[in-house]
Amino acid sequence: xxxxxxxxxxxxxxxxxxxxxxxxxxxxxxxxxxxxxxxxxxxxxxxxxxxxxxxxxxxxxxxxxxxxxxxxxxxxxxxxxxxxxxxxxxxxxxxxxxxxxxxxxxxxxxxxxxxxxxxxxxxxxxxxxxxxxxxxxxxxxxxxxxxxxxxxxxxxxxxxxxxxxxxxxxxxxxxxxxxxxxxxxxxxxxxxxxxxxxxxxxxxxxxxxxxxxxxxxxxxxxxxxxxxxxxxxxxxxxxxxxxxxxxxxxxxxxxxxxxxxxxxxxxxxxxxxxxxxxxxxxxxxxxxxxxxxxxxxxxxxxxxxxxxxxxxxxxxxxxxxxxxxxxxxxxxxxxxxxxxxxxxxx
Ligand code: FA5
Numbered sequence: 001x002x003x004x005x006x007x008x009x010x011x012x013x014x015x016x017x018x019x020x021x022x023x024x025x026x027x028x029x030x031x032x033x034x035x036x037x038x039x040x041x042x043x044x045x046x047x048x049x050x051x052x053x054x055x056x057x058x059x060x061x062x063x064x065x066x067x068x069x070x071x072x073x074x075x076x077x078x079x080x081x082x083x084x085x086x087x088x089x090x091x092x093x094x095x096x097x098x099x100x101x102x103x104x105x106x107x108x109x110x111x112x113x114x115x116x117x118x119x120x121x122x123x124x125x126x127x128x129x130x131x132x133x134x135x136x137x138x139x140x141x142x143x144x145x146x147x148x149x150x151x152x153x154x155x156x157x158x159x160x161x162x163x164x165x166x167x168x169x170x171x172x173x174x175x176x177x178x179x180x181x182x183x184x185x186x187x188x189x190x191x192x193x194x195x196x197x198x199x200x201x202x203x204x205x206x207x208x209x210x211x212x213x214x215x216x217x218x219x220x221x222x223x224x225x226x227x228x229x230x231x232x233x234x235x236x237x238x239x240x241x242x243x244x245x246x247x248x249x250x251x252x253x254x255x256x257x258x259x260x261x262x263x264x265x266x267x268x269x270x271x272x273x274x275x276x277x278x279x280x281x282x283x284x285x286x287x288x289x290x291x292x293x294x295x296x297x298x299x300x301x302x303x304x305x306x307x308x309x310x311x312x313x314x315x316x317x318x319x320x321x322x323x324x325x326x327x328x329x330x331x332x333x334x335x336x337x338x339x340x341x342x343x344x345x346x
Contacts, residue, residue: 005047005054005062012036012043013069020080026088029081036073044070114345115215115334118242118322119197122217125241129234131195131219136180138199142170144179149258150297157257162203173201177218178258181294181313184220185302190309192222197318208330215318222294222304222311228261231291231312239267239288242321248274250285259292259313270324279327286324289316 002010016036023029036044047066051059112120123133142153151158153169164173180196197217206212219234232249239247247270251263265288269280276282291314296306319331326345328334333341 003058003062005058006065009047009062009065009069012047013072016073017076020076023080024084024087026081026084029077029084033077037070037077044073113334113342114322114326115318117345118318118325119215119217121242122195122197122238122318122321125238126195126217126219128241129193129237131193131221134180134184134194134196135198136174136177136183136196138174138201139166140172140174140179142172144182145172145174145176148182148298148301149178150295151257155257157255164201164203175202176200177216177315178313180218181220181258182298182302185222185299185304190222190224190304190311192220192311194221195219206332208332211319211331211335213335214331216289216315217318218313218315220294220311220313222299222309224309226310226312228263228293228312231293231314234312235265235288235291235314243267243270243324245270245273251291254290254292256290256292258295258298259290260295262290262292264288264290265314271327279324288320289314291315 016032020029020032023032034042036042039045044066047062048070051063051066054062126133145163146155146158147153163175166172177196177198177200180194184192184194184196195217198215199213200216201213202210204210204212219238221230221234228251232251236247236249239249248268250266250268252266254262254264256262266285267288268274269277269284269286271277271279272284274284276284280286291312294311294313299306299309299311319334322328322334323331
């Protein structure tokens with residue numbers, strides 16, 4: 001005949017079984033364990049603690065029964081825990097699954113700055129015509145930037161180029177690439193076919209077509225026979241490589257202290273083919289740069305005999321070429337670092 005304690009124990013056992021079956025998270029299992037087996041408030045623990053109050057024989061029977069239930073519930077809990085953990089692990093794996101067949105995120109690829117693109121085209125063009133590339137210093141002496149180019153300290157033509165001085169009257173930021181004419185000639189004997197590209201600096205008011213820092217390319221050819229006709233041929237080929245099509249060159253008389261005769265050169269407008277439009281301000285021509293036959297005094301200065309050797313030089317702004325190529329109306333955009341602008345110019 002079962003006692004009250006045994007019946008209670010059996011009821012608790014059945015209840016614990018029934019509840020455990022429906023639990024499916026680690027937290028719920030832990031809660032269940034605390035309620036039945038917990039050391040402080042567990043129902044079964046309470047039965048075990050209360051054994052002392054029972055009479056001898058009954059204490060033994062209930063004690064054995066309670067211990068058997070405890071062992072059984074612990075085993076059940078462990079089995080359920082393993083099943084729940086396996087379920088949870090499977091759910092995590094499913095949730096965090098990586099589809100390795102999805103396309104990867106594309107890496108953004110930049111492109112060459114428009115001025116660098118133009119400089120690469122210039123290099124290719126000059127090389128194709130047999131000109132060798134040279135480099136010169138951006139921090140220059142008064143001698144190379146001015147005096148060797150026939151511009152003594154009090155020469156009025158110095159006003160054409162407002163200078164950033166480092167040591168006034170002695171060291172400056174080059175205002176043009178022309179000092180390299182002298183540097184190159186000093187370093188070799190004719191024939192010379194050379195060009196230089198790089199930054200130049202002028203302390204002037206900045207506007208849509210004038211920067212204080214900009215780029216020039218300088219060409220120089222020295223031999224015993226060349227003429228302005230050769231200069232024209234080189235400039236025409238240059239213009240065709242830069243702007244395409246059957247570009248024409250025209251000379252306008254000008255003055256540079258280091259060339260004689262001197263000429264500025266224009267290219268026929270590629271937008272309207274010389275008919276006149278907004279780009280060329282309805283003249284049909286676009287100003288490109290300065291040029292001329294190297295002045296005999298400059299030749300003599302580097303130890304070349306002007307009765308034997310002759311040559312031509314030309315110089316032009318690289319931003320100007322890029323502006324025409326991409327129809328850009330403000331020179332300041334090249335150095336503004338505005339990616340929306342730069343991304344358009346590929
Ligand atoms: C010169 O600098 C001469 N050294 C060119 C030369 C070389 C003549 C060899 C004869 C023989 P000029 O100051 O005109 O010349 O400048 C040449 C070109 O540089 C101009 O046609 C223009 O395209 C560009 N340029 C001049 N000033 C600026 C400026 N502030 N911003 C942008 N481009 C400029």
